[in-house]
Amino acid sequence: MKISFTLNEKAVSVDADPATLLADLLRENLNMTGTHVGCDTSQCGACVVHLNGESVKSCTLLAASVDGQEVKTVEGLAKSKDELHPMQTAFRDNHGLQCGFCTPGMLMASIDLVNKNPEPTEGEVRDWLEGNICRCTGYQNIVKSVLAGAAAMRDGN
Amino acid sequence: MRSFDYQKPTTIEDALSVLSGEDAMVLAGGMTLLPSMKQRLISCETLVDLSAVPGLSGIAREGDRLAIGAMTRHADVAASDLVKETIPGLAALAAHIGDQQVRHRGTIGGSISNNDPAADYPAALVALGAEVETSTRIIPAEAFFTGMFETALEPGEIVTRVLFPVPDMAGYGKFASPASRYALAGVFVAKTGDVVRAAVTGAGPCVFRAPDIEEALNGSFTPEALERITLDGTEILSDMHADRDYRMNLVVVMARKAVETALKLAG
Ligand SMILES: Cc1cc2nc3c(=O)[nH]c(=O)nc-3n(C[C@H](O)[C@H](O)[C@H](O)COP(=O)(O)OP(=O)(O)OC[C@H]3O[C@@H](n4cnc5c(N)ncnc54)[C@H](O)[C@@H]3O)c2cc1C
Numbered sequence: 001m002k003i004s005f006t007l008n009e010k011a012v013s014v015d016a017d018p019a020t021l022l023a024d025l026l027r028e029n030l031n032m033t034g035t036h037v038g039c040d041t042s043q044c045g046a047c048v049v050h051l052n053g054e055s056v057k058s059c060t061l062l063a064a065s066v067d068g069q070e071v072k073t074v075e076g077l078a079k080s081k082d083e084l085h086p087m088q089t090a091f092r093d094n095h096g097l098q099c100g101f102c103t104p105g106m107l108m109a110s111i112d113l114v115n116k117n118p119e120p121t122e123g124e125v126r127d128w129l130e131g132n133i134c135r136c137t138g139y140q141n142i143v144k145s146v147l148a149g150a151a152a153m154r155d156g157n
Numbered sequence: 158m159r160s161f162d163y164q165k166p167t168t169i170e171d172a173l174s175v176l177s178g179e180d181a182m183v184l185a186g187g188m189t190l191l192p193s194m195k196q197r198l199i200s201c202e203t204l205v206d207l208s209a210v211p212g213l214s215g216i217a218r219e220g221d222r223l224a225i226g227a228m229t230r231h232a233d234v235a236a237s238d239l240v241k242e243t244i245p246g247l248a249a250l251a252a253h254i255g256d257q258q259v260r261h262r263g264t265i266g267g268s269i270s271n272n273d274p275a276a277d278y279p280a281a282l283v284a285l286g287a288e289v290e291t292s293t294r295i296i297p298a299e300a301f302f303t304g305m306f307e308t309a310l311e312p313g314e315i316v317t318r319v320l321f322p323v324p325d326m327a328g329y330g331k332f333a334s335p336a337s338r339y340a341l342a343g344v345f346v347a348k349t350g351d352v353v354r355a356a357v358t359g360a361g362p363c364v365f366r367a368p369d370i371e372e373a374l375n376g377s378f379t380p381e382a383l384e385r386i387t388l389d390g391t392e393i394l395s396d397m398h399a400d401r402d403y404r405m406n407l408v409v410v411m412a413r414k415a416v417e418t419a420l421k422l423a424g
């Protein structure tokens with residue numbers, strides 16, 4: 001079937017089997033490998049993307065379901081090669097990643113949180129990231145990064 | 158995942174007509190169905206995505222009842238001012254289903270149609286004495302949930318809305334499995350006039366009412382009333398996550414938490 005949607009503000013149209021998951025469509029058909037697949041069982045959050053501005057797990061979403069909708073992936077965050085999104089800068093500055101496998105999902109989930117709640121508390125950040133698993137950092141620096149990223153987003157950096 | 162014919166009907170009539178065909182299945186949020194299809198536990202010829210059918214999602218007050226459309230997502234119930242005003246215990250329950258990304262997709266209709274023995278909503282429906290409206294009839298919650306992953310739904314029948322009577326106060330206590338976030342034991346209590354109802358999820362093969370807890374709370378709607386309660390253990394599950402004795406105790410502790418929450422939310 002033909003699936004047409006907006007990906008990172010550009011129109012795309014792909015022919016795919018109806019059973020294709022969005023994560024696979026992005027990675028295999030569109031070569032957008034920034035979205036990671038960790039568990040493939042809806043648990044880890046490495047595959048989180050935005051669907052119409054809201055964070056969702058792309059390994060548990062049919063590509064067919066996003067027909068006519070807006071999708072944003074980690075590739076759509078930075079304004080240019082030299083200008084990262086403030087949340088990305090905050091993760092870099094605060095050592096919010098080690099191997100980086102969970103990072104795309106962490107970024108997409110965190111940005112959704114801050115868009116809805118510009119000044120989250122530490123507890124709200126931890127609750128919101130319940131579905132994002134990191135095997136490296138122990139979360140301390142991730143939470144620190146999100147709080148710093150939220151402040152930077154408020155300042156419009 | 159085995160392939161299927163994907164249909165996205167835009168009227169309820171079309172949805173029901175496709176569903177009346179051979180081997181057709183409903184897709185709501187997909188948070189349970191897609192993982193099961195990926196593991197090849199389930200497959201179908203035709204998958205009917207309900208997301209474009211108008212009128213299936215939304216929350217409205219109708220007289221003394223709160224009506225929630227089947228396709229209403231957990232995140233929308235959790236954030237709804239109307240739910241927070243009328244049944245704040247229900248909004249709080251929805252806010253703790255799975256994680257935020259699950260709540261952005263998962264729906265009340267999908268949750269109750271699936272009837273996972275550890276799902277949260279079934280406890281709220283049974284304790285509040287809700288009714289399930291389907292494409293053909295209205296089913297009282299207690300008759301809707303018939304067994305482990307089983308409901309009274311007939312093939313081709315879909316849930317359209319859930320109708321909740323508004324109680325005086327209600328609360329939910331849940332002990333979540335740290336890995337899956339499903340309930341190891343969850344208790345929903347609701348008080349309307351002199352009548353208290355309590356329903357337990359996660360602890361048995363299917364949601365059930367707890368007469369011992371209801372009786373104690375009918376005397377006095379306080380956490381202390383549950384201090385010396387022991388449950389009849391016949392329905393209580395025992396597995397690697399929690400054995401029978403531990404779960405039985407957990408049910409009482411969660412019931413106390415539910416009462417505390419109900420009293421707090423009622424101010
Ligand atoms: C990581 C994770 C954690 C979770 N944690 C919890 C938790 O803590 N508590 C909890 O309660 N749940 C939890 N869930 C389950 C979640 O709440 C699901 O949203 C829910 O079980 C299914 O809803 P859905 O809308 O996704 O339905 P789907 O997965 O689309 O459908 C589920 C089943 O219901 C049928 N169906 C769907 N809608 C209808 C309808 N309107 N009429 C008739 N049949 C219908 C489908 O055909 C299918 O058989 C979790 C899920 C995940 C992935």
Ligand code: FES
Nearest residue numbers: 038039044045059
């Ligand atoms: S890959 Fe999607 S949640 Fe883990």
Ligand code: FES
Nearest residue numbers: 098100134135136
């Ligand atoms: S940085 Fe390695 S999994 Fe999070």
